[in-house]
Amino acid sequence: MRLSRRGLLRAGLAGTAATALGGLATGCAVPAGSTGRNMVLWYWSGGLSDTVVEEARARFGRDVDLKAQQIGGYYRSKLITTMAGRAHIPDIAGLKGEDMASYLPNADQFVDLRTLGAGKLKSRYLDWKWQQGVADDGSLVGFPIDVGPVVHYFQPAVFDRAGLPHEPADVSRELDTWEKFFAAGERLKKRVPGSFLLTDVGSVFEMSLGQGTTRFVDRDRHFIGAGEHVRTCWDRAVEAKRRGLVSDIVSGTPDWNSAAERGLLPSQLNASWAAGDLKLGLPKTKGRWRVADCPGGPSNVGGSFLAITKACREPERAFEIITWILDADNQAQGFVDAGLFPSTPASYAMRKLREPDPFFGGQITMDVYGPAAEQIPVAYNSPYDIALGQPVRDEIKNVGVLGKDPAQAWRDAMSKCRRIADHLGVTY
Amino acid sequence: MATVPALDEPPAVTAPAPVVHRRKGVLGHWRLYAAISPFYLLFLCFGLIPVGFSLYLSFHRWDGLGSMEWAGLAQFRYLLGDTDFWSSIGNTLIIWALATIPMIVLAMVTAVMLNSAVRFKNVYRFAYFLPNVTSIVAVAIIFGSVFSTNFGLMNALLQAVGLDQVAWLNTPWGIKVAIATLMTWQWTGYNAIIFLAGLQTIPGDLYEAARIDGAGPVQTFVRVTLPLLRPTLLFVLVVSTVTGLQSFAEPQVLLQTTANESTFSGGPDHAGRTMVLYFFQQTFDNNDFGYGAAVAWGIFLVVVLFSIINWRLVQRRGED
Numbered sequence: 001m002r003l004s005r006r007g008l009l010r011a012g013l014a015g016t017a018a019t020a021l022g023g024l025a026t027g028c029a030v031p032a033g034s035t036g037r038n039m040v041l042w043y044w045s046g047g048l049s050d051t052v053v054e055e056a057r058a059r060f061g062r063d064v065d066l067k068a069q070q071i072g073g074y075y076r077s078k079l080i081t082t083m084a085g086r087a088h089i090p091d092i093a094g095l096k097g098e099d100m101a102s103y104l105p106n107a108d109q110f111v112d113l114r115t116l117g118a119g120k121l122k123s124r125y126l127d128w129k130w131q132q133g134v135a136d137d138g139s140l141v142g143f144p145i146d147v148g149p150v151v152h153y154f155q156p157a158v159f160d161r162a163g164l165p166h167e168p169a170d171v172s173r174e175l176d177t178w179e180k181f182f183a184a185g186e187r188l189k190k191r192v193p194g195s196f197l198l199t200d201v202g203s204v205f206e207m208s209l210g211q212g213t214t215r216f217v218d219r220d221r222h223f224i225g226a227g228e229h230v231r232t233c234w235d236r237a238v239e240a241k242r243r244g245l246v247s248d249i250v251s252g253t254p255d256w257n258s259a260a261e262r263g264l265l266p267s268q269l270n271a272s273w274a275a276g277d278l279k280l281g282l283p284k285t286k287g288r289w290r291v292a293d294c295p296g297g298p299s300n301v302g303g304s305f306l307a308i309t310k311a312c313r314e315p316e317r318a319f320e321i322i323t324w325i326l327d328a329d330n331q332a333q334g335f336v337d338a339g340l341f342p343s344t345p346a347s348y349a350m351r352k353l354r355e356p357d358p359f360f361g362g363q364i365t366m367d368v369y370g371p372a373a374e375q376i377p378v379a380y381n382s383p384y385d386i387a388l389g390q391p392v393r394d395e396i397k398n399v400g401v402l403g404k405d406p407a408q409a410w411r412d413a414m415s416k417c418r419r420i421a422d423h424l425g426v427t428y
Numbered sequence: 429m430a431t432v433p434a435l436d437e438p439p440a441v442t443a444p445a446p447v448v449h450r451r452k453g454v455l456g457h458w459r460l461y462a463a464i465s466p467f468y469l470l471f472l473c474f475g476l477i478p479v480g481f482s483l484y485l486s487f488h489r490w491d492g493l494g495s496m497e498w499a500g501l502a503q504f505r506y507l508l509g510d511t512d513f514w515s516s517i518g519n520t521l522i523i524w525a526l527a528t529i530p531m532i533v534l535a536m537v538t539a540v541m542l543n544s545a546v547r548f549k550n551v552y553r554f555a556y557f558l559p560n561v562t563s564i565v566a567v568a569i570i571f572g573s574v575f576s577t578n579f580g581l582m583n584a585l586l587q588a589v590g591l592d593q594v595a596w597l598n599t600p601w602g603i604k605v606a607i608a609t610l611m612t613w614q615w616t617g618y619n620a621i622i623f624l625a626g627l628q629t630i631p632g633d634l635y636e637a638a639r640i641d642g643a644g645p646v647q648t649f650v651r652v653t654l655p656l657l658r659p660t661l662l663f664v665l666v667v668s669t670v671t672g673l674q675s676f677a678e679p680q681v682l683l684q685t686t687a688n689e690s691t692f693s694g695g696p697d698h699a700g701r702t703m704v705l706y707f708f709q710q711t712f713d714n715n716d717f718g719y720g721a722a723v724a725w726g727i728f729l730v731v732v733l734f735s736i737i738n739w740r741l742v743q744r745r746g747e748d
Binding site for chain 1: 684
């Protein structure tokens with residue numbers, strides 16, 4: 001058939017009309033939350049155990065059709081834009097730990113889990129973790145998924161060569177303060193040429209800060225980042241640099257992998273989930289790592305939450321699902337499947353979490369992770385912490401990497417913080 | 429030349445037409461308007477409305493979820509004094525210059541070589557175009573390895589000629605050079621194809637005339653090829669300005685290190701923090717959507733400025 005110009009126009013017209021009508025139709029039928037039996041759960045790859053999610057689908061399948069969707073890319077921006085758009089909002093949403101503080105001021109967008117009886121379960125979860133999900137008005141927004149207790153990963157063979165303690169219990173006991181840890185670093189550097197205790201200064205600053213109970217902004221929206229608690233962490237990081245304990249390697253690059261493989265970076269302070277990265281990135285080092293306590297005390301990096309949005313039509317059912325997914329048994333499964341460290345202390349004693357780990361030379365790593373997770377201090381995380389911590393983090397990086405004068409760097413960080421605080425309406 | 433008579437003819441024919449046009453008006457042509465409407469409807473939804481909303485947003489404070497708060501000109505006043513924003517403009521321009529100048533020279537040389545290639549012409553063209561359609565994220569990951577300090581290809585080359593290692597991704601200039609190299613690699617082939625198209629429009633008799641007048645290959649290139657390639661060169665400049673001013677994924681992927689850090693900080697001394705990267709940091713790291721919108725409009729003004737410069741260049745070409 002040969003199309004005439006008129007025919008082509010008609011076809012185009014029909015197409016346009018169909019598109020417009022289709023758009024209109026979907027526009028009218030936008031579901032805000034669950035419709036009927038549908039229950040949509042948003043999380044990210046590795047955010048929950050896929051086995052547990054699959055079991056939950058089957059278990060609650062008689063009442064609801066649980067649609068678990070893994071959202072790729074920049075998760076929080078997608079969740080925020082969807083919620084701001086007020087359409088297709090998931091009923092249950094995963095919230096990442098580092099973003100938690102920024103969701104809390106909008107607690108009214110989520111269901112207060114206390115109204116669904118969360119209070120009765122509180123004692124089964126780590127208290128400091130539970131507090132992170134509580135908004136200023138006392139409502140509970142996030143229900144704990146996992147936590148990220150920070151430990152000291154080290155290579156005993158290299159520590160032994162440097163004449164340092166190398167049994168996990170000895171390392172935990174003898175390198176329990178930052179001062180002893182740094183002294184060990186100096187010894188390591190002397191005995192094992194080319195080796196460094198620390199990859200960068202950032203980990204010292206970050207873990208030190210996490211060991212305290214205050215951050216950059218307090219509950220009254222007041223900037224406290226110039227205080228003694230931040231200054232101590234800053235000075236400690238500067239000291240590590242001054243004593244020559246810091247490598248010039250960028251963490252996460254092929255250089256880092258190779259240096260760690262050759263035993264030139266035999267120590268790493270990082271969260272429980274970093275064990276997965278080590279196993280994946282350095283398969284050849286299997287059996288050459290051990291886990292000990294972090295110098296200076298326990299802290300936390302990462303870990304996330306599940307929340308029920310206001311768009312959910314059956315909050316009771318949703319709550320039943322999330323509390324089942326996150327009970328002690330299933331959290332233990334989450335650790336086995338996805339390295340999600342449980343926020344339920346009851347899991348720590350379970351047999352499948354107390355298996356000797358061949359990557360760590362048969363060590364029962366739970367003996368280190370578990371006590372660390374239980375002793376993490378409760379801290380207040382302000383929604384303004386990210387913006388006001390960034391200048392300090394940037395400047396300590398400049399000190400560590402570029403050798404910038406620490407006094408100048410601190411002054412620059414503080415003057416930038418003052419400007420940002422002023423802009424965000426945070427008092428100084 | 430053949431189009432001139434054709435242009436002269438229509439007025440005679442269409443002279444009585446305006447009467448008809450006026451009677452039918454816009455509504456009379458509704459079928460035509462309807463036929464072209466999909467583009468405008470989509471543009472309205474995904475272009476104009478978001479642009480308008482971002483302007484509205486830039487006069488407010490908003491964390492992305494809660495209620496908006498009127499801020500007046502506060503966001504723009506802060507933007508004017510924001511040294512981070514100004515330095516991000518500087519970074520963008522330096523990276524753009526570092527990428528574009530070698531890129532144009534290389535693309536030109538490549539195009540001249542492609543033009544004189546005898547065999548496998550299409551194979552070469554395909555091969556040179558390939559970098560441009562490769563995922564930028566994949567490219568940036570590869571370049572991260574190429575520029576790594578101890579085991580990178582770049583440092584291996586430096587050492588092979590007896591130079592010292594450079595900590596590319598850990599020094600301000602190294603970062604800029606690494607990002608610029610990535611962009612050069614990605615765009616040289618594309619622009620070589622454009623130049624090639626330009627070269628093929630130059631009539632062969634001009635070269636013949638030059639040869640008869642006794643011009644050597646260099647003289648021919650400078651006196652014949654370059655002047656006639658000027659429109660193509662301007663097009664290439666405009667396109668590379670537009671892409672260069674929007675560079676985002678290159679520094680973001682190249683400089684992201686560990687999960688504990690912001691991926692928008694642009695490395696030590698913010699050396700790789702381009703304008704768009706800074707916009708992302710303000711908007712999505714800090715949840716400051718109002719200020720993010722103001723930054724976006726700041727970027728818009730910078731792009732407008734460069735568009736005007738480009739336009740003036742093209743205009744002058746039209747006058748002489």
